[in-house]
Amino acid sequence: xxxxxxxxxxxxxxxxxxxxxxxxxxxxxxxxxxxxxxxxxxxxxxxxxxxxxxxxxxxxxxxxxxxxxxxxxxxxxxxxxxxxxxxxxxxxxxxxxxxxxxxxxxxxxxxxxxxxxxxxxxxxxxxxxxxxxxxxxxxxxxxxxxxxxxxxxxxxxxxxxxx
Numbered sequence: 001x002x003x004x005x006x007x008x009x010x011x012x013x014x015x016x017x018x019x020x021x022x023x024x025x026x027x028x029x030x031x032x033x034x035x036x037x038x039x040x041x042x043x044x045x046x047x048x049x050x051x052x053x054x055x056x057x058x059x060x061x062x063x064x065x066x067x068x069x070x071x072x073x074x075x076x077x078x079x080x081x082x083x084x085x086x087x088x089x090x091x092x093x094x095x096x097x098x099x100x101x102x103x104x105x106x107x108x109x110x111x112x113x114x115x116x117x118x119x120x121x122x123x124x125x126x127x128x129x130x131x132x133x134x135x136x137x138x139x140x141x142x143x144x145x146x147x148x149x150x151x152x153x154x155x156x157x158x159x160x161x162x163x
Contacts, residue, residue: 007049007051007060010037019037027128045062045063047062057093058102060106062089062110062114065084074087076148085117085121086113091103091106093106103136112162117162119160121157121159123157123158125154127149127151134156144156144158145159
């Protein structure tokens with residue numbers, strides 16, 4: 001897969017499809033309206049759509065150290081790792097494009113970009129469990145470094161060295 005054509009920055013024209021994709025998977029993410037997406041795009045070091053067969057097949061948001069991002073998970077990584085991480089906040093691949101290697105290709109690109117900082121950090125739902133995501137991340141070498149949340153919404157904070 002040609003990674004040079006896989007990711008491109010989210011444009012204003014992409015906003016409706018990004019919001020629709022987020023809404024379809026909101027139980028695994030968090031709600032996001034156009035204003036929130038605009039705010040996140042301003043804070044993110046990477047706010048890209050995933051392109052497959054010439055159409056938007058998903059999106060990814062990544063935050064680097066020093067961002068004003070207000071996520072509790074991001075703040076935890078900031079306190080623990082300082083400048084030595086990139087935080088993958090969310091990745092969504094449209095169900096119609098699953099099982100085509102898109103997520104793995106996006107992770108390859110995001111992990112490569114995080115190489116200079118030494119690790120990629122992220123969170124995966126434990127309660128309720130996101131079994132497929134946990135298996136995917138463990139297979140890629142991510143390890144849990146902490147858990148945050150309360151009953152009904154507990155996440156595993158995970159990291160993977162990129163150097």
